[in-house]
Amino acid sequence: MAGIKDIAKSAGVSISTVSYALNGSSKVTEETRKKILAVAKELNYIPNAAARNLKKRETRIIGAFLTDYSGSFYGQLLQGMREALTKNGYELIVCTGKQSHRFLPERMIDGAIILDANFDNSELISYAERGHKIVVLDRELDHPNITQVLLDNKTGAALAIGRLIEAALKKIYAVTGPSDSYDSIKRLESVRSLMTQHKDIQYTEIPGHFNKESGEQAAKQITTGFNGPVGVFCFNDEMAIGMYDYLSKTEYEIGKDINIIGFDNIEVSAYIVPRLTTIAYSKKSWGALASDALLATISGVEAAQKKQVIQVSLFEGDSVK
Template sequence: MATVSYVLNDKGNISEETRKRVLDVAERLGYRPSGAARSLKTRKTGNIGVYLPGFAGPVFGEILQALHDAVFPLGFEIIACSTQQSDRLLVERHVDGAIILNSFITDDTIEQIQSADYPVVVMERIVKMPHVSCVVADNCKGSYMAVKHLLDIGRKNIALIVGNPESHENSQRLEGAKKAFQEAGIDISTVPIVHGAFSEEIGVYAMTSILQSYKDVDGVFCFNDEMAIGAIKAAMRAGKSVPGDIAVIGFDDIYIGSCINPALSTIRVDKWSWGHLAATTLVDMINNGSPGRLITLPTKLIVRQSTADPVFGYSNNK
């Protein structure tokens, strides 16, 4: 038994002859090691739990792909769990660590997981606990760039369509926007801020209400791309041209934003890097017991037609 184990794991001292013999017999018998027994003994499962609010959103697919691609070659697999409540039978079994990209999961739950000695990586907010790393986009800087860009192309009356006020992302994005206004000498209290969730419908609704209440708005920064797409639709339906009358910029850089007409300007968060960083950080914590740390992911301004600056000759196609 021991010899077989050593052969299969390339450990210990075994002659080339017996190694061959073991391998042959294993092959002939169709032997497959039991993951359960192995996990029991080694206290490793080779699984990573990923907690999302859902699979269908435009970002989650790309992130899952990045996580999987980073983790698979290292011998791990992904247990994906979508949940809108924090309470279910989370981790508790079969995983070596967890990646959380789900604001429905409370700090309390994370505390429980990490205090059971599971390393955790959180991707959408900042949590300070010993076994928890955070890999977050630089929302503040990104937001700053978005507002600055609208100002740079000469927009004077900018409105914000913000997201879920409880979310960490939202408050960071708000902070960055404020900073840009401040630097431009604009009193933040004069900026129309329409609250909403992060969905396309809310974007439609929010833009409609802006058009009614603030007739001179000529630039809108939406705190994510989905709302921005809704906002563009609403503006065009109301007979406004984008970016002619109103320039619109979003945040995240979801794929569909590049397809619509006018193509959406946005702040890019590179999903591949984000996922890879989160994954490798977690694996490092699992394998080497590294402590939690904070990693910030840079963001990048992507200028497309929805904020094309007529002055500098971007053409507004159609």
């Protein structure tokens, strides 16, 4: 493969002159530039992107790090990220797994958006200390190079539990997410705080994993020895949909025997019957805001807010009466 030295030799100029010409520098004449570009084309020269990026200390690429890609949650979130980045001349790559963590220290990307439980806080702080720009969606970290763009989990959980209490239900279940999930932890903290104020209501927690299987298992547990009606707050819509699937094969009626509230308002929840009551917010806006916040940090905008919160609301369906 031809390199800069080969072009310089063929064109009869110095290596530095070739470099100036290839990078559009005004230090060479237009005539010399055209001559060098013609030689480069003739030799099928391909620029070494890695070397160029190392010199410029930028790649114009942002990494979105996710715990996994499963489920229908991520599509709009990533779309929001991509659209905001594309508008500003950046590309997005989506990463998962421990091996991808090296993209930051090896400067393969200009910054990172983190929604990945596999990143330890200490690891992220160490990268930030070395000057890497980071946005976190799933934790609270205080550092000048880290911006937090978080869901208002406390308000969302309060709206869900408040709606179940309003329905005059005397037994309420919370189906949680993974124990290492920031969003699940914050929702659970809010639920526990609220339920301590309602000692007359029987409250039970069922561990889940933010997937349909968890919802099915929770529904099985709830209907074993059933003494309803009951209310269930699933910490995401996928578990609520799993609960729907299981209950469809039983005699129990959603919205009457078992009242269900989800969280996320994913697109598929609009098509289940009865329509799911859920906590809604714009995942696309969340992704766009995360991208904008990261680009602000990269550009050194001092006014960039270091903590931003995505507002949520209660979408009233028919799964709670």
